[in-house]
Amino acid sequence: MDGMKAGSQLKERTGGQILADALVAQGVTHAFCVPGESYLDVLDGLYVNSDRIELVTCRFEAGAVNMAEAHGKLTGRPGVALVTRGPGACHAAIGVHIAMQDSTPLVLIVGQIPFEETDRESFQEVDYRRMFGSVAKWVTQIDDAARIPELMAHAFDVATSGRPGPVVVAISEEMQKRRVAVPDIGPANIMAAHPSPAAMQQMLDMLDHAERPLVVLGGSRWSEQTRRRVQRFCVARNLPVAVAFRRQSLFDCRLPNYAGDLGVGADAGLVARAKQADLILALGTRIGEPVSQGYTLFDMAGATPIVHVYPDQAEIGRVYRPALGITAEMNAFAEALEALPAPQAPARWAVWTQDLHAARLKQAEAPDYEGPLNLARELQALEKVLPDDTIFTCDAGNFATWPNRFLHVAERQEFLGPTNGAMGYAVPSAIGAKITFPDRCCIALVGDGGFLMTGQEIATAFQAGVAPVVMVFNNGMYGTIRMYQERAYPGRVSGTKLTNPDFSKFIESFGGHGELVQRDGELVPAFQRAVASGKPAVIEVRMNPEQVTNRATIAQLRAQATKA
Known part of the structure; x- marks a missing residue:
């Protein structure tokens, strides 16, 4: 890079060029943006680096950040998005919230007003430390161009x-224009936190005494090798494995150890058996609200022993007191x-594992639903016909419980979805996934409500030259809210009906x-x-609106509510 050549004097560069070079120094290959006048100099710096960073122009800031978030999920490296000040940053906030609750590495760069205009409620002025303070790991503002590489x-x-x-x-406009001579700073060489041998032995001792263990997999930044290693450990010991909410990628769901997904719409049988478990191995998951079924699955004081493995010690014991907490990066x-x-003999809980898997297979059997589809x-x-490396991206909504229940994600397939329940995620994230891995089949699963929130991002796919497949499940309503509405106020439909175009x-x-x-x-x-x-x-799938969930019709929900 121009700013750092051995044996030569550092050259002055604009702040915008320094920031773009900083992205190169950190190994960034893709950046997703909606352009704005507040970061023209950064855009110019990216123009200079166009042979090293692919800049993807999007149509809506939420879409751009969701594409970057998908890139971060798939690669384990921070996805990068760039947006303009004020409205652009506000539109981007949903993607930041997704990345926070999904534990996805992400860097959002926001152009800022001129520094000298601060605190005058200038055009599009926002204090980003206050705005993003509760939904981001860290928020900073660059007020010294010389500190751009450091920050x-x-x-x-x-x-x-x-x-x-x-x-x-x-970063403000002045900092982007100011010229300084500073070196670039590359990634730090950091050894990940490893578990102690004593902790690993204690975990094995606890397993030896368990009669009904259950492994729950979750979290982010699992490498392919890590997935295989964890899978080998569980299979060799014949342990039953459940995945956390929208984490189907972490285990081959076709294996006889698979017990199902613990999340929104989880099988009642799995929930009941999880409550019967006498040891929980929580690997990489925070055991958050969806996984814990609204914090009802386990006793918070630790009546059910939990081995909690997580890379951040502050999260261990935050809600559930573990019998053993292991601070370790998952890889x-x-x-x-x-x-x-290696285990010497098959574990004695083989029948327990078989029972859990049989229950999973039973609930995955297709009922005889009414209607032509x-x-x-x-x-x-x-x-049965999907490529073995397919990438699924899933939106939020009742439709999502259908693939959760009836699809089995294979070992090399990916399943991305927002654990914060944000609608409008699937289409842009599928585009981001296809841009990241253009040779892989990328399928967006989205409801009719979610598609019309960010479906315009399909234009980005055309511009980027990629071809995802979007499956729109159309039932003419905000299905999840209608379900709750029918449970609480049967027959009183308000605000949940939708009028849709011909999606094809x-x-x-x-x-x-x-x-x-x-x-x-x-x-x-x-x-x-x-x-x-x-x-x-786009494949529009016309669903029977009466079948509002995969387990109940509207008529059944109304009947249950009336009895209650």
């Missing part, structure tokens, strides 16, 4: 250390697992490929035609 390096360190998460960096913990001696069977047919024609207006699925046997051929088109595609 940017620290931003990347914070985003990836301990519990990963989002960092927000604001380092998995390395320690691999070094453990049995979505459960269609999803199971689709699963929507994508065709861009020059993409559209499909409409209404009957059994249509989904797989529609998907195959969509992929063969080589274009961004």
Whole structure:
């Protein structure tokens, strides 16, 4: 880089160029943005680095940050997004909240007002430390151009250390224009926190005394090797494995050890058996509200022994008091697992594991739903033809419980979804995933409500030259809210009905490929035609609005509410 050449004098650069060079120094390969006049000099710096950083122009700031968040989930490196001040930063806030609750490394760069205008309520002025203070790991503002390399390096360190998460960096127009001579700063060489041998032995001793253990996998920044190592450990000991909310990627859900997902819409049978467990191995998960079923799954004082492995000590015991807390980065913990001696004989809890897996298989059986389209069977047919490295991105909504229940994510597949329940995530994150891994099949799973929140980002796919497949599950309503509405106020429908366009024609207006699925046997051929088109595609799946969940109809919910 120009600012750091061995044996030569440092050259002066603008702050905007220094910041762009700082991204290069940190190994950034992609950045997602909605341009703004508040960071023109950074954009110019990225122009100079266009051979090293692919700048993706998006249509809405929330979409740009969700694309960056998906990039961070998939690579383990901080996703980078750039937005303008005021409205741009406000639009981006939802992506920051997603990254925080999902523990995804992310760096958001915000152009700021001229420094000399601070505290005058200048045009688009916002105090970003106050605005993002509760939803980001760290928020800073660069008020000295000479400190850009230092603060940017620290931003990347914070985003990836301990519990990963989002960092927000604001930089004013003057700092971008000011010329200074400073060296670039690359990534720090940091050894991850490893578990002690004593802790690993204590965990094994606790396993030896358990009759009904249950492993719960969660968290972020698991490498492929870590997934394989944890999987080998669990399979060798015949341990039942559940995944945390939207963490299906962490375990091969086709294996006989798989017990299901603990999250929103979890199988009641799995929840009941988790309460019967006499040892919980919580690996990488915070055991948050969705996983703990609203903090009802375990006793907070520790009646059920929990071994909690997490990279941030502050999270261990924050809600549930563990019998053993192990502060370790998950990839380092998995390395320690691999070094453990192999079990001498099959564990005595084999029947317990078989029971949990049998319950999972039972609840994954497709019921005989009324109507021309049995979505459960269609999803199971689709699963059989998908590439073994497919990337799923899933929105929030009742539709999401269908793939959770009826699809099984394989070892090399990825499943991305917002654990904070944010709608509008699936489409931009699928685009971000496809840009990150253009050779992999990327499928967005989204409801009709969520699609019309960020569906316009499909334009970004065309501009970037990538072709994700978007499956829109259309039931003409905000289904989750309608479900709760029918439970609390049966028959009193208010604010949840939707009027939708023809989604297949929507994508065709861009020059993409559209499909409409209404009957059994249509989904797989529609998907195959969509992929063969080589274009961004939308498959509209017309659902029976009466079947508001995969377990109950509106009539059934009303009847239950009336009895109550």
